[in-house]
Amino acid sequence: MAGIAGMLFLLTGIIRIPVQAEETSGEPENLYARSAVLMDADSGRVLFGKEEQVVRPMASTTKIMTCILALEEMEEGETGTVSANAAGQPKVRLGVKEGEEYRLEDLLYALMLESYNDSAVVIAESLSGSVEEFADQMNEKAREIGCRDTHFITPNGLDAEDAEGVHATTAEDLALILRYCIRESPEKEAFLAVTQTRDYTFTDVSGKRSFSCQNHNAFLDMMEGALTGKTGFTADAGYCYVGALSQDDRTFIVALLGCGWPGHKNYKWEDTRKLMEYGLANYAYRKIGTDDMKAGQEDSLKIPVENGADPEDPYKRGTVVRASAKDPESFRLLMRKDEKVECRTEIPDALAAPVKRGDQVGKICFLLDGKEVGSCKLTARESVEAYDLGTVYHALFPEFLLGQ
Structure with missing residues (x-):
């Protein structure tokens, strides 16, 4: 100065x-999620939070970070060879076999539409040499985005723990990561293209095996303007979700952690709708x-x-x-x-x-x-x-x- x-x-x-004072709708109550956030995607401001800074496991919502890193790092047409580690991943999985070769772009659809755990490991090992090295990149990117309480260990979100803690994040950090994916990343359009795809088919590089994927993000058909999202579940994390919606030039992000366990699979959709409707009813742009x-x-x-x-x-x-x-x-x-x-x-x-x-x-x-x-x-x-x-x-x- x-x-x-x-x-x-x-x-x-x-x-x-x-x-000018106007009547507003009350803040969302009786949410099922243990942690929840409603965020303005443009500014990153938290509009509503419930234990939004409490660290919890996030299951397969992890894969939004895996996807955006892969989109930013991989070369066009790049392929990866399946290791024994990748082939041995637990369900849910694509069923790749050791020694097979796949186009990484194809595996992104398996990752985001079907949430296949083996696809995540093939991508991580192909781009960084090992899951551990890829996790280091995930953590570095999280810090760049502004996440304060996120620790990645795996590229697929399976429950894990190392010397630095458990594989976990906060609802606020998770919303910030999705905000980066759809607003700030140079590959934001490619991210939306992958996650909005309803059906996708591909083969391994040899053409001997073929696969078909369907998008399991039910939110895409729940509300007008639904943009993207990713579900997740593990025994430790419970049902999790992060998604975005855009209406009337406003874009909202919802992140949910610990939103019920088996028997309550639909809780995440109820909470997501409640938070999105609260944002749409109560927030509008003003000139300052x-x-x-x-x-x-x-x-x-x-x-x-x-x-x-x-x-x-x-x-x-x-x-x-x-x-x-x-x-x-x-x-x-x-x-x-x-x-x-x-x-x-x-x-x-x-x-x-x-x-x-x-x-x-x-x-x-x-x-x-x-x-x-x-x-x-x-x-x-x-x-x-x-x-x-x-x-x-x-x-x-x-x-x-x-x-x-």
């Missing part, structure tokens, strides 16, 4: 931006921007400039510079009807001369629930030269000539 004497900022005020600041607030943003030359008094050392918002266009934010945004101005105690017009001298932060959801720069509206003998000379020289 040009010309700032110190990094300590003064909070010059918090202004609440009023939002500097127009929402109090009238005249910017005019009051004057920052002292130490050792600055006062343009109106050449003998005076020290002056002020006015600050105003740069690029003050509004931005959109998905908000509940009764939520309010706060506008906070941050400026330094003082600036050091010289200051050029257009230099950033602070910022305006927009806060929701105490968290920053947007900002714009505050820039100097005029230049201020440093006070020195040269400044005084140039200011007085015209007067000297006029006096001759």
Whole structure:
């Protein structure tokens, strides 16, 4: 930040931006899932959470990470050879045999449509050399995405434990991973293409064996705008699900962990519908921007400039510079009807001369629930030269000539 004497900022005020109060539907109650999240896919903001940061096993929802890593790493037409480890994976499995060769792209459909455990291992070993190395890549990617409490051990989500803990995540982290898959990854379109496919057939490379896969994500037919999703189940994890829906330019992600055990397979669909309907009924985009600041607030943003030359008094050392918002266009934010945004101005105690017009001298932060959801720069509206003998000379020289 040009010309700032110190990094300590003064909070010059918090202004609440009023939002017309409207009746809202109550938050979802009586969810079956032990952990649940409803997330805004555009911002990554958690709109509703139930034990959303509690670490739990996530079963085959793991495979969304396996899929997106494979899409980002594999070469076009790349193949993989089945190892004894891959062929020995437990059900649910494709039934590959040691020594067979498969196109990795084909195995992604077996992975995501049928949730085959052996397909995941073939992919992992082919791309990284071993399941352990691939798991390291999964964990590295999770950290890049912003996951704080996720630990991958296997590419298929089978219950596992190592020296660092169990194979597990949180509902919030799981939602963030799916957000990456559909919003941020360079292969997001390919991810959606795979996970939205209803039926897929393929053969091994030799053409001797053929396979057919059907998509088991029932959510795709449950609600208008359903985008993608992945189910999961293990004895430790229970039924799990992560899915996304898009309607009216809004995209929501639901993540569920521990959503019932055998005998209650449909609990995850009930919870998913309840959370999605809550999001659709209560959240809409609103425009937020500097127009929402109090009238005249910017005019009051004057920052002292130490050792600055006062343009109106050449003998005076020290002056002020006015600050105003740069690029003050509004931005959109998905908000509940009764939520309010706060506008906070941050400026330094003082600036050091010289200051050029257009230099950033602070910022305006927009806060929701105490968290920053947007900002714009505050820039100097005029230049201020440093006070020195040269400044005084140039200011007085015209007067000297006029006096001759």
